[in-house]
Structure formats: structure tokens, C-alpha cells
Amino acid sequence: MGALGIDLGNTNTVVCAARSELLLEEPSVMLLRDSGARRPKVAAVGHDARSLVGRTSNGVSAVRPLRDGVITDLDTAQAYIRAVLHKLAPHRWQRLRIHAVVGVPLGATPLERRALLEAAEEAGLHRPALLAEPIAGAIGCGIDPLDRRTHLAVDIGGGTAEVTAFCFGEVVAHRSSRVAGDEMTMAVFHHLREQHGILLGELDAEDIKVRCSTEEGPTIAVAGRDAATGRPKVATVTIEELQAAMRPVIDAIVQTLAACMDDLPPQSVGDVLSEGLLAFGGGSLARGVHHRLDEALGFSVKPAERPLTCVAEGAAKALRDRRLLDAFRGW
Numbered sequence: 001m002g003a004l005g006i007d008l009g010n011t012n013t014v015v016c017a018a019r020s021e022l023l024l025e026e027p028s029v030m031l032l033r034d035s036g037a038r039r040p041k042v043a044a045v046g047h048d049a050r051s052l053v054g055r056t057s058n059g060v061s062a063v064r065p066l067r068d069g070v071i072t073d074l075d076t077a078q079a080y081i082r083a084v085l086h087k088l089a090p091h092r093w094q095r096l097r098i099h100a101v102v103g104v105p106l107g108a109t110p111l112e113r114r115a116l117l118e119a120a121e122e123a124g125l126h127r128p129a130l131l132a133e134p135i136a137g138a139i140g141c142g143i144d145p146l147d148r149r150t151h152l153a154v155d156i157g158g159g160t161a162e163v164t165a166f167c168f169g170e171v172v173a174h175r176s177s178r179v180a181g182d183e184m185t186m187a188v189f190h191h192l193r194e195q196h197g198i199l200l201g202e203l204d205a206e207d208i209k210v211r212c213s214t215e216e217g218p219t220i221a222v223a224g225r226d227a228a229t230g231r232p233k234v235a236t237v238t239i240e241e242l243q244a245a246m247r248p249v250i251d252a253i254v255q256t257l258a259a260c261m262d263d264l265p266p267q268s269v270g271d272v273l274s275e276g277l278l279a280f281g282g283g284s285l286a287r288g289v290h291h292r293l294d295e296a297l298g299f300s301v302k303p304a305e306r307p308l309t310c311v312a313e314g315a316a317k318a319l320r321d322r323r324l325l326d327a328f329r330g331w
């Protein structure tokens with residue numbers, strides 16, 4: 001298999017081969033079965049695990065191996081990375097000496113970075129290297145972070161939104177917020193419960209949020225349980241009201257962007273005004289995000305072509321260009 005670019009997100013895991021071909025794009029979820037042994041057995045990962053969430057019995061639990069983009073439990077993260085590698089390369093000999101560049105949040109502490117490297121190594125990766133996710137995403141979108149001009153990027157993921165300005169192999173400014181795609185899902189959930197009396201599971205609320213950005217037409221039909229009686233209930237909801245419900249979350253991301261702009265040196269501000277803002281991460285696809293960013297910032301917003309996979313693609317590109325890893329080693 002050779003070498004991989006890996007984006008281990010809170011919500012999704014994406015893996016690309018060295019030439020940036022997409023190998024895996026699945027939810028970062030793992031189902032563990034308690035078998036009485038010291039370590040629980042992995043029952044399912046990715047799509048298989050997500051489709052079973054809420055449908056399984058007592059001895060099985062669903063875990064997300066990362067929180068805020070970093071590892072909280074070394075054993076779980078290791079088991080997850082191992083399961084992902086197993087899915088990609090079922091035979092042991094195929095998993096020998098796989099080199100990898102793994103994305104890491106720019107705000108991760110040295111301890112968190114060490115934990116990620118350790119989990120990757122213990123899971124069987126050979127000499128893994130880390131690359132800051134905003135930089136990897138920009139590389140995946142065709143930007144050269146060694147360029148002399150300052151670029152500004154926002155990565156709106158599930159658990160975090162990171163705003164990063166970089167130039168000539170250096171991070172010039174960085175801000176992050178814990179408000180991103182998952183908060184938009186919660187906004188949709190609360191709106192439907194409070195205004196329509198409909199109760200949904202978290203995954204169903206996420207599906208409604210995604211449908212809100214992908215479906216044509218002014219309304220969508222939402223099916224759930226009546227909040228008062230518990231009986232099945234269907235309501236017609238306008239896209240406009242869902243967009244309004246998500247607006248405070250998008251505004252919080254705008255504030256993070258504005259704070260990062262305030263930290264920029266004057267020369268960099270000029271570059272950003274002429275280059276615009278690069279937006280990626282799944283949260284950037286939500287209905288109204290681009291429009292609100294355009295409106296609030298007053299300069300152009302460039303949506304990534306492949307917002308969900310560009311971090312893994314950029315990590316894979318960095319496998320072929322050592323200068324990128326060396327330049328951003330400390331970030």
C-alpha cells in the first residue's frame with residue numbers, strides 16, 4: 001500500500017493514497033462489544049458502525065475516537081486506526097511499512113500531538129508524520145503554503161472551526177472555536193423541538209441539516225416523534241427557518257474569523273483582501289454559510305472544490321514534498 005494521507009476528524013475519517021486517490025471516507029465511529037476481555041472487541045467501524053448506532057443491545061457501545069480533533073483515550077484511538085487500516089488492507093502483509101502523514105488540529109498541544117503519533121505507530125503505521133489540518137487542507141486545494149503571499153483559510157469541521165493565515169512556511173495567525181457543524185445540527189434539533197414539537201435523534205437532525213443544503217425547493221418534510229405524545233409525526237419546515245436557526249452558529253464562526261483578521265500584520269491584510277478566504281470542511285457546505293461569510297467579511301470567499309476530502313488529499317501531497325513537512329513541523 002506504500003503511503004497514505006490521513007484526516008482523522010471528529011466526524012469523518014478520510015484516507016488518500018500517495019497520488020491523492022480517495023481510498024476511504026467514512027464516519028469516525030466505532031462499535032465496541034464488551035466480551036469480558038481486557039479490551040473490548042471492535043464490532044464495526046465507519047458507515048457500518050454509524051448505521052447501527054441506537055439499534056444495538058446493551059453489550060455494544062458506539063464510540064467516537066476523537067474529541068475536538070485530538071485523542072482522549074490512547075487505546076481507543078489505536079484500536080480505531082488499526083480497524084481503519086484493516087479495512088483498507090485486510091491482509092497482514094499489505095499493512096507492512098505503511099508510511100503516513102496524519103492531519104492534526106493546529107491548536108493541538110505537544111502532548112496531544114505525541115499521543116496521536118503514538119497511537120498511529122502502535123496501530124501499525126511506519127514512522128508517521130503530522131501536518132496541521134488547515135495547512136493540509138490548503139495544499140489539497142492547490143495552494144502552496146510556502147508562497148510569499150499570505151493566505152487565509154477556514155476549516156469548518158464537526159467539532160471545531162479553525163481559521164489560519166499562513167505565509168512562506170509560517171503560520172501568521174490562528175484562531176479556533178468549538179462551534180462548528182455539530183452546533184448547527186443542535187440548532188436544527190432545538191428549533192424542530194421548540195417550534196414544531198418534533199423530536200429527532202442526533203443523526204436524523206444531522207440528515208435534516210444536510211438536506212437543507214442539498215435539496216432544491218423552499219420546504220422539506222421532517223419525520224420524527226411528537227415531543228408531547230411520542231407518536232410518529234411529520235411536519236413541513238421551510239429552509240428559511242432552518243437557516244435562521246443556524247444563523248447564530250455561523251455568526252460565531254464569523255467572529256472567530258474577524259478576530260483572526262485583527263491579528264494579521266498590515267501587509268498580510270492586503271494579501272487576504274485580494275486573495276480572498278478559502279473555505280473547506282463539511283460545515284462550510286451548510287446552507288447560508290458562504291453567503292453570510294461574503295456579507296460579513298466584504299471580500300471574496302472561495303469554496304473548496306472537495307471540502308470534505310481536501311485535508312487528506314493535502315496530507316497525501318505532503319508525502320511527496322518533504323519541504324512542506326519540514327516547514328510546518330513545529331505547528
Ligand SMILES: Nc1ncnc2c1ncn2[C@@H]1O[C@H](COP(=O)(O)OP(=O)(O)OP(=O)(O)O)[C@@H](O)[C@H]1O
Binds near residue numbers: 008069287
Ligand atoms: N452538505 C452538508 N451540509 C451541511 N453540513 C454538512 C454537509 N456535509 C457535511 N456536513 C457537516 O460537516 C461536519 C463534518 O465535517 P468534516 O468531515 O470536515 O469534519 P471533521 O474533519 O470530521 O471534524 P473536525 O474538523 O471537527 O475534526 C458535520 O457536522 C456534518 O454534518
